[in-house]
Amino acid sequence: MISRIGIVSAAHAGLTSLLARTDRYPDASLGDAWRDRRTTDILTHVHAWHLLLEGWLVDDAAGRPVHYPAEGYTWAMLGELNDRIYDDLRALDYAEARARLVASHARAVALVESLSTEQLTQPHAYAWLGDEAMANVAHECLGAHYAWGERVLDAAGIA
Template sequence: MPRPKTKEQLFKLSRGNYKKLIDLIDSLPVEEQRADFPEGTMNRNISDVLAHLHHWHLMFLDWYYVGMKDEKPEMPASGYSWKSLPDLNKKIWEDYKDMELDDARKLLRESFDEVQKIIQRHTEKELFEKKRYRWTGSTSLGAYLVSATSSHYDWAYKLIKKATKSSPFVT
């Protein structure tokens, strides 16, 4: 499905890609769910990937709540710029690298639900009108939501699929 341009598309694709990701994880044997990926990825296992998604939800939620008070959120995070995303993502990985998979799943589900409430709370115009909110700059709230949800879940799905493709657990 192309990048969402309506509230219905955003809601459907964000929920659909989340479900697709969780279904993929659930389809793997428990041993594979907890196994490390082959060398070459910063996120070393499924727990790392889910914690990464969760943290990006939290960052979005912070931007949203600060921005909706007509204040300027620190984006992407305090001490980081969009050009230093690799450093930020490494910090996120370091912060969560010892988290158990069940805990990462729970946190992701909770933050996912919070982000979904924001999608539901807004009209289509509020979501997709560019420059509507000062904090979103020249883009729309919906563009940020697409990045924090459906696009990010698709990235996670592809990463996990690739990392588990050569697994001895997959039949």
């Protein structure tokens, strides 16, 4: 399991690396690498998953039901959820997508840093996660998602 320091370090390094590449090619087409989408769409996709992470933790802390992964969706419907994210955010230009990503990154990292070690590492700390530890989920929404974006850029030939 990844530690708090590992989550935060991977998140910051991943965001820096991803933005360095997308800033050189704002709004470039990704072609077959990701469904003819754009570099902007990578940023909006990761931003939306930050918002999901934030929502899960805020709802849990407030004692509200947590819709995991999202209201009206199951993990078996992940493709549909990602398509909805794309549809909802595809009109954003690169500058706005980038600004939203940077802001949601900061909030997501702050939330991770605010969690206790037990909240991060105990598999049953959040009933709605089943036997998954929040550390793994947070890493997937942050550093691992940035790495995914970089793999898409690699596949699209964007240096």
